[in-house]
Amino acid sequence: MGLRERDDLADLDGYHSAQVDVDVRLNTNESPYPPPGSWREALLEELARVPFHRYPDRDALALRSAIGELHGVGPEQVLAANGSNEILQCVCLAYGGRDRTAVVFEPTYRLHSHIARITGTTVVSGSRKPDFTVDVTEVRRVVGEAQPEIAFMCSPNNPTGRLEPPDVLEALIDVAPGLVVVDEAYGQFAPHSALELMAADQTLVVVRTFSKTWSMAAARLAYLLGPAAVVQTLEKVLLPYHLDAMKQAAGRLALRFGAEMEARVAQIVEERGRLAAALAELPVETWPSGANFILFRPQARAGDDVWQALLDRSVLVRNCVDWPGVEGCLRVTVGTPAENDAFLAALTGALA
Numbered sequence: 001m002g003l004r005e006r007d008d009l010a011d012l013d014g015y016h017s018a019q020v021d022v023d024v025r026l027n028t029n030e031s032p033y034p035p036p037g038s039w040r041e042a043l044l045e046e047l048a049r050v051p052f053h054r055y056p057d058r059d060a061l062a063l064r065s066a067i068g069e070l071h072g073v074g075p076e077q078v079l080a081a082n083g084s085n086e087i088l089q090c091v092c093l094a095y096g097g098r099d100r101t102a103v104v105f106e107p108t109y110r111l112h113s114h115i116a117r118i119t120g121t122t123v124v125s126g127s128r129k130p131d132f133t134v135d136v137t138e139v140r141r142v143v144g145e146a147q148p149e150i151a152f153m154c155s156p157n158n159p160t161g162r163l164e165p166p167d168v169l170e171a172l173i174d175v176a177p178g179l180v181v182v183d184e185a186y187g188q189f190a191p192h193s194a195l196e197l198m199a200a201d202q203t204l205v206v207v208r209t210f211s212k213t214w215s216m217a218a219a220r221l222a223y224l225l226g227p228a229a230v231v232q233t234l235e236k237v238l239l240p241y242h243l244d245a246m247k248q249a250a251g252r253l254a255l256r257f258g259a260e261m262e263a264r265v266a267q268i269v270e271e272r273g274r275l276a277a278a279l280a281e282l283p284v285e286t287w288p289s290g291a292n293f294i295l296f297r298p299q300a301r302a303g304d305d306v307w308q309a310l311l312d313r314s315v316l317v318r319n320c321v322d323w324p325g326v327e328g329c330l331r332v333t334v335g336t337p338a339e340n341d342a343f344l345a346a347l348t349g350a351l352a
């Protein structure tokens with residue numbers, strides 16, 4: 001008898017992004033800047049004192065308290081985990097599963113539907129308009145019909161960059177019978193946040209990550225903010241001691257460098273403006289972005305060819321040409337000014 005994979009996994013592909021050795025890597029929305037040197041020194045000092053023969057603080061209380069402080073809530077309203085994807089998986093394990101439904105609005109971050117399916121959750125998809133905004137009427141229709149246990153909204157949305165206006169989120173919170181999960185992996189690059197809508201009696205949770213703004217993609221650390229009762233439920237599906245001591249220290253210490261991180265965000269937002277203005281002069285279609293990346297569709301040449309031509313010039317962007325809803329598109333992460341210049345020069349050549 002052969003190995004028997006779960007039937008519902010047979011059609012699922014894993015999630016991959018090329019890790020190619022290039023001069024300019026703008027394909028995974030990382031920060032182009034490393035964390036401050038003084039953070040690294042503080043971390044090394046603290047690591048020298050980690051009692052490695054002991055399990056870490058299972059509740060990660062110091063880290064959760066520091067994150068809570070940043071947002072004006074207590075640690076009981078904070079769930080920390082190994083990246084946003086693990087948070088999303090916890091949400092699906094705790095609130096999804098067999099005979100349960102999650103709603104997404106496509107095109108959006110593929111891991112929302114992917115993780116939902118892996119956990120056996122039925123996925124119902126609403127559509128974005130051709131300009132990638134979400135229509136309140138569509139929210140009410142899809143959520144009203146599906147009555148989902150989980151409603152995902154990615155804002156700013158990956159891969160389109162669109163930021164959802166408060167009225168869309170308010171409509172979603174109003175109509176959703178279950179949990180509303182706003183994925184704000186790119187939240188700090190945007191002018192407003194779903195955090196402003198969070199109140200103790202609501203079913204809204206907001207997910208944020210250290211991977212982008214905090215320049216710590218290598219650390220794999222993210223958190224969810226939400227009602228204490230939801231955090232308690234999510235804790236039930238976490239593995240024991242899921243956050244290692246090194247990561248807890250890395251995250252806690254990073255929060256001391258808020259000003260440095262904000263300066264990085266401001267720099268990236270400024271560069272995003274410069275990149276958007278330059279793209280507007282080229283034969284590509286683009287959309288407004290509230291994130292640290294810009295989606296664009298080459299008009300005169302096929303996206304695949306442009307992607308390859310960029311790679312030939314040692315510039316790697318995300319190839320989204322066959323992603324449903326964003327066919328023919330490429331996505332470029334905002335890098336350092338020098339990286340963005342290199343990208344623009346390569347793109348100008350690739351489109352010629």
Ligand code: PMP
Binds near residue numbers: 028211
């Ligand atoms: N959500 C969105 C919308 C993302 O784009 C990403 C990263 N690609 C993630 C979550 C995952 O981030 P993390 O590194 O925290 O797992």
